[in-house]
Amino acid sequence: MTPTAFYPPDLEAWWLAVAGRRLRLRDPKTIAQRLAETAGRLSDAFTVGRQANFSDCYADPLTVAAYGNYFFPQTYVRARLAVGELIARCGWSPPAGRPLRVTDLGGGAGAALIAAVDLIAEQFSQTQFDAAVIDRSAVALKLYRHLTRDRRKRHLFKSAAVSADLAAPAAWPDLAPRDLVIASFSLGEAFYGKPAAAVLDWLAAMREKLTASGLLIILEPALKETAERLERLRDLIVSAGGTSRWHLWAPCLHEKPCPLLAGKKHWCHEVRHWPVPPTVNRINDRLRRSVWDLKYSFLALGTAPPPAAPGAADGDPRRVRLLTPAVSGHGRLLLSGCNAAGEHADYDLLKRRLDPLTAKQFARLQRGEVVTFSAIEQLGGSCQYRCVGLTPIC
Ligand SMILES: C[S@@+](CC[C@H](N)C(=O)[O-])C[C@H]1O[C@@H](n2cnc3c(N)ncnc32)[C@H](O)[C@@H]1O
Numbered sequence: 001m002t003p004t005a006f007y008p009p010d011l012e013a014w015w016l017a018v019a020g021r022r023l024r025l026r027d028p029k030t031i032a033q034r035l036a037e038t039a040g041r042l043s044d045a046f047t048v049g050r051q052a053n054f055s056d057c058y059a060d061p062l063t064v065a066a067y068g069n070y071f072f073p074q075t076y077v078r079a080r081l082a083v084g085e086l087i088a089r090c091g092w093s094p095p096a097g098r099p100l101r102v103t104d105l106g107g108g109a110g111a112a113l114i115a116a117v118d119l120i121a122e123q124f125s126q127t128q129f130d131a132a133v134i135d136r137s138a139v140a141l142k143l144y145r146h147l148t149r150d151r152r153k154r155h156l157f158k159s160a161a162v163s164a165d166l167a168a169p170a171a172w173p174d175l176a177p178r179d180l181v182i183a184s185f186s187l188g189e190a191f192y193g194k195p196a197a198a199v200l201d202w203l204a205a206m207r208e209k210l211t212a213s214g215l216l217i218i219l220e221p222a223l224k225e226t227a228e229r230l231e232r233l234r235d236l237i238v239s240a241g242g243t244s245r246w247h248l249w250a251p252c253l254h255e256k257p258c259p260l261l262a263g264k265k266h267w268c269h270e271v272r273h274w275p276v277p278p279t280v281n282r283i284n285d286r287l288r289r290s291v292w293d294l295k296y297s298f299l300a301l302g303t304a305p306p307p308a309a310p311g312a313a314d315g316d317p318r319r320v321r322l323l324t325p326a327v328s329g330h331g332r333l334l335l336s337g338c339n340a341a342g343e344h345a346d347y348d349l350l351k352r353r354l355d356p357l358t359a360k361q362f363a364r365l366q367r368g369e370v371v372t373f374s375a376i377e378q379l380g381g382s383c384q385y386r387c388v389g390l391t392p393i394c
Helices: 009-023 028-046 061-088 111-123 138-154 196-207 224-240 259-263 278-287 356-364
Strands: 100-105 129-135 157-163 178-184 210-220 247-250 270-273 293-302 319-322 327-329 332-339 344-350 370-378 384-393
Touching: 009 028, 009 061, 009 138, 009 278, 028 061, 028 278, 061 111, 061 138, 061 178, 061 210, 061 247, 061 278, 061 293, 100 111, 111 129, 111 138, 111 178, 129 138, 138 157, 196 210, 196 224, 210 224, 224 247, 224 259, 224 293, 259 344
Parallel strands: 100 129, 100 178, 129 157, 178 210, 344 384
Antiparallel strands: 210 293, 247 293, 270 293, 319 332, 319 370, 327 332, 332 344, 370 384
């Protein structure tokens, strides 16, 4: 489990208190039981049951409490993981000498924004923040205001809650160009049923809203439908070419056409373990969903290209984003991934060559992690490799 996958107890307590007040209950177990059914309904609305009329997470006090106690933590940790990768793998850092301008689009109560701010403050302790949440829901914006007011002492924080349509950036009130924009589980909702061209137009308008080194992170559910929509969008961005196009920072390690779209066997998404907070666990006691893994697809785009990856040259098939964890079979460990050469490739390694420490390292690898094998050799089939240098460098 990566240290990034962390949900702060103070946020858990804050949302539990919101639920307690709204439901006039005190006991955490009873609160969780009351929230379970609504959390299940919301869960379906956000993922499998996505429809033109997405369920409103702020429709009534029970729904707000279910969102805050069940989904807010998941959004928070997903956003931490995505921002964490951009820092650790891509070398992103906040600008020096002025506050980081960060915006959460369709941010609701600001889970993704607060996660990004917390993580960046942990890793770059001098950072100050100029934050904005944009959402169409007045209830969500009010929750965001209350939550940031209650946590303000934690970070140097200027904060705005903006009521606007995220799909129409030209109509937003004036905000200084942003360094980091996150749209978590909101873009698919705002553009539901609209053609890819509409999202491309939006992306073009969004470039004007970012600084010359700005980043846009889009998080969406891990469903095949939603992940492939991001894959197609990513291919359209790459094929558009030109100097004013977006650059891919993550998840892709290359700018060739998405090999997963061609193959149809896998779709690009992350599956990450996290320490499930007690309240999520209690709610899930009734729901029995697979909350132990956080699943999501994402796309991180930069107005400038990412810095060169350390440890492997561009197009190097040793560098790979995993599409599976390591699976054991016939004296070998098998992994599948999307590599920096733009291939959907299979990797194996012989167990007899593994020392116990390396075996443990491999066993811990999760879908979506990026590793660089120190040495590989090509096997008979195309896109099939054997790892002979056995150190995965994460
Ligand atoms: C599924 S919720 C996600 C909330 C939060 N970002 C998260 O990941 O937990 C979708 C959010 O997008 C907002 N939203 C959807 N369409 C929007 C639009 N066109 N303009 C502004 N906000 C929008 C909703 O009000 C809601 O807060």
